[in-house]
Amino acid sequence: MLDKAVEYIMQKIGDFKPEIGIILGSGLGDLADEFCEIIIDYKDIPGFESSTISGHKGKLVFGKINGKNVVMMQGRFHFYEGHSIQKVVFPVKVMKKLGVETLIITNAAGGINPAFSPSDLMVITDHINYMGVNPLIGANDDSMGTRFPDMSKVYTPELVEMVKRIGLEIGVELKEGVYIALTGPSYETPAEVRMARTIGADAVGMSTVPEAIVASWAGMQVIGLSCICNSAAGVSFTVLSHDDVIKAANNAKDKFKKLVKEVIKKL
Ligand code: HPA
Secondary structure, eight states, rough: OOHHHHHHHHHHHOOOOOOOEEEEEEOOOOOHTTOOSEEEEGGGSSOOOOOSSOOOOOOEEEEEEEEEEEEEESSSOGGGEEEEEEEHHHHHHHHHTTTTTTTEEEEEEESSSTTTTTTOOEEEEEEESSSSSTOOSSOOOTOOOSOOOOTSSSSSEEEEOOOHHHHHTTOOOEEEEEEEOOOOHHHHOHHHHHHHHHTTTTTTSSSSSSHHHHHHHOOEEEEEEEEEEEEEEBBBBBOOOOOHHHHHHHHHHHHHHHHHOOOOOOO
């Protein structure tokens, strides 16, 4: 299936060779609208599925940003949609096969760290896989990565530093911290958020970690960016809603786009 997907995409993109991949999280998809040269619907790609979530479009978009060839995912597959964990990470393997060397993974997240506010951007320095599943379970594809991959530098430390430096240079304030992934789709309870804080998490979400594990395994450089869309349950006492998450992502999207474009320029 992987070969079929790659073959189908290569037929559509011809000699366009993407070197950077971006997974655009909830509410952050419009970066792709600005730079689309070739668009492929997920439903047409072997092994992809249509996206079922509002704020996620379900398109693979190819375009040039600041001179670099980029492939952007407008929408991702979440484990909570009922997809297998292999399906969730399938596009990352496809991007690797297409030649992508650096993957920028973005998401909407809840802020656990009390210093975070809605619409803050956070550079992910590390993660906690609390999904109860690992996307590398099963036969190992030795051509992509090793059986027991090291995970001590999933989020490429030099790139974390670079993103922070760029944030300072262009006046986009950035937080940094550890992202914890739970499966969702229910948001966390206040007790779960207290646990997450106790074990070292700064932000919580329902994605990113499976994709980051596979990208790191496959030898890609990874940058993780969270848009903090709400205070996680119990951190503040508002009721969480997906609509509010999308609104906060919308408020952050101009600075998010400014940052990502500048990061791409420097990669
Ligand atoms: N929890 C989990 N996922 C999220 C949240 C949250 O509070 N906000 C946005 N995505």
